[in-house]
Every structure is written in C-alpha cells, then in structure tokens.
Amino acid sequence: MQLNLQTSVIVVGGGPVGLGLAATLGQAGIPCLLLERSVELSAIPKGQNLTGRSLEHFYYWDCADELRAARLLPPGFPIGGITAYGSLAGEYWYAPPGRETVSRFYYQQHERLPQYLTESVLRTRVAALDSVVTLFGWSAADVGVDDDGVRVTALDASGARCEITGAYVVGCDGARSMVREQAGITCTGSDFDQRMVLAVFRSRDLDTRLGRFPPRTTYRVLHPELEGYWWFFGRVDPAETWFFHAPVPKDATAANLDVHSLIERAAGFPLACTFQHVGFWDLRVDIADSYQRGRAFLAGDAAHSHPPYGAYGLNTGLEDAVNLGWKLAAVLQKWGELALLGSYTAERRPIFVETGAAIIDGIASDRAFLARYNPDRDRGEFEHAWSGRTSGETAPPSYEPHYEGSPIVWGPAGSRSSVHGHHTVEARAGHHLAPVPLSSGRNVFEELGRGYTLIALTGDRRPVAAFRTAAAALGIPLRVIVDTFAAERAAYGSRLILVRPDQHAAWTGNDLPADPATVLRRVVGGATDLAGGATELSALRHGLGLETNDLTSEPDKGQGGRGGQ
Numbered sequence: 001m002q003l004n005l006q007t008s009v010i011v012v013g014g015g016p017v018g019l020g021l022a023a024t025l026g027q028a029g030i031p032c033l034l035l036e037r038s039v040e041l042s043a044i045p046k047g048q049n050l051t052g053r054s055l056e057h058f059y060y061w062d063c064a065d066e067l068r069a070a071r072l073l074p075p076g077f078p079i080g081g082i083t084a085y086g087s088l089a090g091e092y093w094y095a096p097p098g099r100e101t102v103s104r105f106y107y108q109q110h111e112r113l114p115q116y117l118t119e120s121v122l123r124t125r126v127a128a129l130d131s132v133v134t135l136f137g138w139s140a141a142d143v144g145v146d147d148d149g150v151r152v153t154a155l156d157a158s159g160a161r162c163e164i165t166g167a168y169v170v171g172c173d174g175a176r177s178m179v180r181e182q183a184g185i186t187c188t189g190s191d192f193d194q195r196m197v198l199a200v201f202r203s204r205d206l207d208t209r210l211g212r213f214p215p216r217t218t219y220r221v222l223h224p225e226l227e228g229y230w231w232f233f234g235r236v237d238p239a240e241t242w243f244f245h246a247p248v249p250k251d252a253t254a255a256n257l258d259v260h261s262l263i264e265r266a267a268g269f270p271l272a273c274t275f276q277h278v279g280f281w282d283l284r285v286d287i288a289d290s291y292q293r294g295r296a297f298l299a300g301d302a303a304h305s306h307p308p309y310g311a312y313g314l315n316t317g318l319e320d321a322v323n324l325g326w327k328l329a330a331v332l333q334k335w336g337e338l339a340l341l342g343s344y345t346a347e348r349r350p351i352f353v354e355t356g357a358a359i360i361d362g363i364a365s366d367r368a369f370l371a372r373y374n375p376d377r378d379r380g381e382f383e384h385a386w387s388g389r390t391s392g393e394t395a396p397p398s399y400e401p402h403y404e405g406s407p408i409v410w411g412p413a414g415s416r417s418s419v420h421g422h423h424t425v426e427a428r429a430g431h432h433l434a435p436v437p438l439s440s441g442r443n444v445f446e447e448l449g450r451g452y453t454l455i456a457l458t459g460d461r462r463p464v465a466a467f468r469t470a471a472a473a474l475g476i477p478l479r480v481i482v483d484t485f486a487a488e489r490a491a492y493g494s495r496l497i498l499v500r501p502d503q504h505a506a507w508t509g510n511d512l513p514a515d516p517a518t519v520l521r522r523v524v525g526g527a528t529d530l531a532g533g534a535t536e537l538s539a540l541r542h543g544l545g546l547e548t549n550d551l552t553s554e555p556d557k558g559q560g561g562r563g564g565q
C-alpha cells in the first residue's frame with residue numbers, strides 16, 4: 001500500500017516539541033502533517049519541570065487548564081529543590097528558592113508533571129485542530145530537500161509506505177535526529193565520556209525519610225566522588241514514585257549495576273524500592289551548527305541536547321517550537337519575508353550556546369568546590385564555603401533569554417542575544433513582555449493578538465492610525481490595545497510597544513516614529529542582514545515561488561487574539 005499526501009509543513013517527531021510546533025501551526029491555520037513513530041507514550045517521566053514561560057505556550061495553545069488538570073502533584077505542592085552534601089541524610093543542606101522568584105514576570109505559573117502526561121495533553125489538543133494531520137506509528141525513513149520543496153518517505157510497522165510533499169520539513173525527532181543527518185547539518189558538542197543511569201522506582205520509605213526537609217520536588221546530592229555530577233532524585237507523584245539519575249562506570253549495564261545499592265548510598269539510609277525502569281544515557285552537550293538548511297529546520301533535542309541539569313531541555317525546545325512556528329506561519333501566509341526564517345537560528349542558537357555553557361560551567365564549578373572543600377579535612381573552612389554557596393544561590397536568577405541582538409528586533413545598538421539578563425517589567429525590544437493588568441481588569445496577555453500587537457499607552461491617536469495604515473499596506477496582521485500610561489502599565493517605561501506573536505517586544509518608543517512602515521518591515525524580516533544566510537536565502541527565494549505555491553493557507557488579517565476567541 002502507498003499513500004501520497006501533500007501539506008505545507010511536515011513535522012518529523014511527535015514528542016513534546018513536535019506536538020507544540022503542530023499546535024502553533026494548527027492554530028494559525030497552517031496545514032501540517034506530524035509523523036511520530038510511537039503509537040504509545042513512553043512511561044519514563046523525563047522532562048517534568050515546566051517554567052511559567054512554557055505554561056504561557058500552553059495558554060496560547062488553549063490547553064493550560066487541561067495540562068494543570070493532568071498533574072500528579074496536588075495544587076500548591078512546592079516545586080523546587082533541596083541540595084544536600086554527601087547524602088540525603090547528610091548534615092549539610094539548603095533549599096534554594098525556586099521559580100517563584102520570577103513568577104510575577106510571567107502570565108502563567110510554573111508546573112510539574114511527567115512528560116508523558118504533557119505529551120498526552122498536547123496529542124489531544126492537536127487532534128482537535130483541523131489543519132493538522134497526525135500519523136502515529138509511522139517513521140520517517142527518508143527526507144529530501146531541494147529548492148522547490150521537501151519530500152518525506154514514511155513507513156509503518158506493516159511496511160506500508162507514505163510519500164509526503166510539503167514546503168518545509170522540521171526535525172523534532174530528538175537527539176539522534178535523522179532529519180538533521182539527512183539535511184547534512186553538523187553538530188558541535190562536548191562529550192563528557194560519562195555514562196549515566198536513569199531509574200524510575202516506587203518507595204514510600206523515601207518520602208517518609210525526606211520529611212526532615214521542607215516539602216520539595218527534587219533532591220540533588222553533591223559528593224566529592226562524583227566530580228561535579230549529581231545523584232538526583234525527583235518526585236513523580238506526591239509520595240510514592242521517583243526517578244533517580246546518577247553517574248555510573250562506563251561499562252555499567254542493567255545486569256551488572258546494583259542500582260538499589262546506589263540509591264541507598266545517595267539516600268544515606270536503607271530503603272525498600274520497586275523498580276519500574278532502569279536505563280542509561282551518555283552525558284553530552286551538543287548543538288547543531290545551524291538550525292536551518294534550506295527548507296529543513298530543527299527544533300528541540302534535534303537541535304540541542306544536554307544533561308537534565310537545570311530543566312532546560314523541554315522548556316528550551318517548546319520555545320523553539322513557538323519561535324519557528326509563528327515565523328513559518330507568517331511566511332506561508334505571506335506577511336513575513338523569507339529572512340524571517342533565517343532569524344530562527346539567529347535568535348534561538350545563541351540561547352542554547354550559552355545554556356550549554358552554563359551547564360558545563362556548573363559541573364566544573366561543583367567539581368572545583370568539592371575538590372577544594374571537605375568537612376572531613378577542615379570542617380570550619382567547609383562550613384564557611386558552604387554557607388557562601390547557599391547565599392549565592394538565593395540571588396534572583398539571571399537566566400533571562402532575550403533576542404536583543406536579533407536582526408528582526410529594534411534592540412540597542414551593538415547588543416546581542418543572550419540568556420544573561422535580568423527580569424523587569426520594563427518593556428525592552430527583544431525581551432519577553434511582562435504581564436500587567438489593563439484598566440479593563442483583564443491582563444494584557446488576554447488581549448495580545450496572534451499576529452503583531454501594538455500596545456498604545458498614549459492619548460495621542462496618531463501613532464495608532466499610522467501603524468494601522470502601515471500594517472494594512474504591508475499585509476501584517478496588527479491588533480491594537482489602547483490604554484492609559486498609568487498604574488502598573490507605567491512600569492513598561494514606554495508608551496508604544498510593538499509585540500511579536502511570541503509575546504516578545506520587537507520595538508518600543510514614546511512617540512510616533514518617522515516611518516512606522518520601516519519599523520514594521522524589519523520585524524517581519526523585510527530589512528535584515530543575516531550574516532551567512534544570504535546564499536541560503538537567495539536559493540530559497542529562487543525556489544520558493546510563493547506566488548505559485550498552492551500549499552499555503554490564506555493570510556489571517558484578523559485582529560483576534562486569544563481573548564477574543
């Protein structure tokens with residue numbers, strides 16, 4: 001049997017990132033086809049900590065309530081960690097503040113649930129979107145990309161074959177991405193030559209013994225022998241199910257590793273446990289050298305992978321999906337220029353380069369600390385250093401990914417995109433917009449459009465009229481929110497804020513700019529200089545033939561945001 005299908009975007013891989021991309025495209029009305037080789041969801045909890053920012057994506061995918069309803073922990077259970085020295089029974093420990101320190105800068109609260117439940121919610125959401133076709137149980141076997149389009153051959157378990165053609169293909173197919181390989185995209189990484197075990201187990205004893213700590217969801221043990229790697233316990237449900245990961249010898253296997261003893265050693269006390277899963281992975285930090293080659297893109301673990309230190313993997317991947325999703329939709333709906341697609345790598349890759357570096361630095365810094373300080377050698381010196389470490393970790397996190405250096409935002413001259421920043425309500429070009437109440441009582445996030453939004457906090461009506469006229473002439477969907485520069489809105493510091501479909505400010509000002517059309521052209525990729533992308537873009541331009549491309553959907557010129565739907 002052979003099927004022949006045609007679509008606009010082929011998404012290879014229906015893990016959380018592929019599903020998130022399909023949701024973004026589907027809600028924009030873009031035809032897309034998602035291929036996922038597994039019918040069943042994996043039983044391994046994996047990425048559980050979702051940031052407030054990730055929850056904003058679920059809000060705009062119209063399934064944040066469903067996600068919260070799917071969690072296993074009771075509402076209000078404190079999401080955060082304990083760091084202990086030596087073992088969980090050790091004398092030295094602290095509870096660093098969690099994501100609540102930045103929660104007021106996001107419209108949604110962070111959440112914790114097993115990744116398979118997150119995927120289940122997304123599968124249900126995507127199934128309800130008319131423009132998304134899903135093929136579960138089908139593996140992409142071959143990917144062809146040329147100037148005119150893409151072609152993917154998929155096979156199911158019975159050997160049936162499906163030929164799919166489209167305008168773009170996105171590899172969301174995980175760390176061993178075949179799309180990345182077949183598109184010829186190379187990776188650069190650091191191999192730590194370190195094998196890790198991942199165990200999922202049930203134990204009531206562990207919960208009982210952890211009653212000595214304030215309630216938390218994760219428990220990290222630092223030990224001199226681990227050289228900066230961790231023994232790590234995470235709750236899957238309130239009291240019984242856990243996952244554990246730890247460095248192990250290179251030749252460890254499920255047959256020769258005594259995981260139970262290792263867990264007891266990390267815990268520091270004997271405990272009964274029943275195992276549900278024991279697996280292994282090699283610790284690497286890897287990044288694709290580009291997230292795009294012609295009409296092929298990468299997102300999520302296919303583009304970058306690293307050990308689960310810091311809960312960055314899934315959250316970073318979901319942001320990739322949203323960033324790429326709105327840009328593909330804009331280009332296919334013909335209000336975005338092709339250079340908009342080049343801005344995907346330009347914006348997202350620097351974020352992971354620095355995230356990966358921070359993870360490597362964190363391991364090195366723990367290793368140095370543990371080599372230098374040891375209570376068995378010098379208790380006083382260790383206690384002094386440990387307390388310094390504790391207070392260091394109470395500082396507000398400076399992890400604030402932004403695109404100040406992006407070619408499609410009007411950031412400060414000479415700035416660059418980075419994860420290093422600070423959280424503030426002030427609206428800054430390239431940064432995530434902070435949520436504030438409007439005078440209607442609704443939050444600004446309830447009013448943002450799915451295209452661009454102009455927030456006008458000025459009594460002057462001319463900027464609104466001028467931006468509307470320019471957007472209409474350029475075919476850019478623009479929603480306008482008019483309010484006063486008062487109350488919490490004054491903290492934005494700007495009376496005019498142009499917000500992207502991914503809730504990042506693209507331009508800010510106080511007065512009508514000389515030419516609003518110039519402002520708008522840049523933010524849809526019409527006036528960019530993407531170094532190194534010129535050849536790729538001209539090849540794309542030559543091959544794309546957007547005017548004759550019958551795979552695209554019609555532009556959405558509506559002003560409707562989520563609040564209006």
Ligand SMILES: Cc1cc2nc3c(=O)[nH]c(=O)nc-3n(C[C@H](O)[C@H](O)[C@H](O)COP(=O)(O)OP(=O)(O)OC[C@H]3O[C@@H](n4cnc5c(N)ncnc54)[C@H](O)[C@@H]3O)c2cc1C
Nearest residue numbers: 013015017037047048049140174300301308311313314315
């Ligand atoms: C122990 C552990 C804990 C973690 N904790 C966190 C955390 O707290 N927070 C966080 O943000 N991240 C965490 N992560 C990382 C997170 O799990 C990953 O970043 C996330 O799974 C990436 O999602 P993805 O969709 O990109 O890739 P994947 O989840 O790997 O999904 C890829 C999908 O593609 C499918 N596929 C592959 N090849 C093909 C093909 N040829 N055809 C069709 N389908 C294909 C696969 O079946 C799979 O479903 C953790 C990871 C581990 C291992």
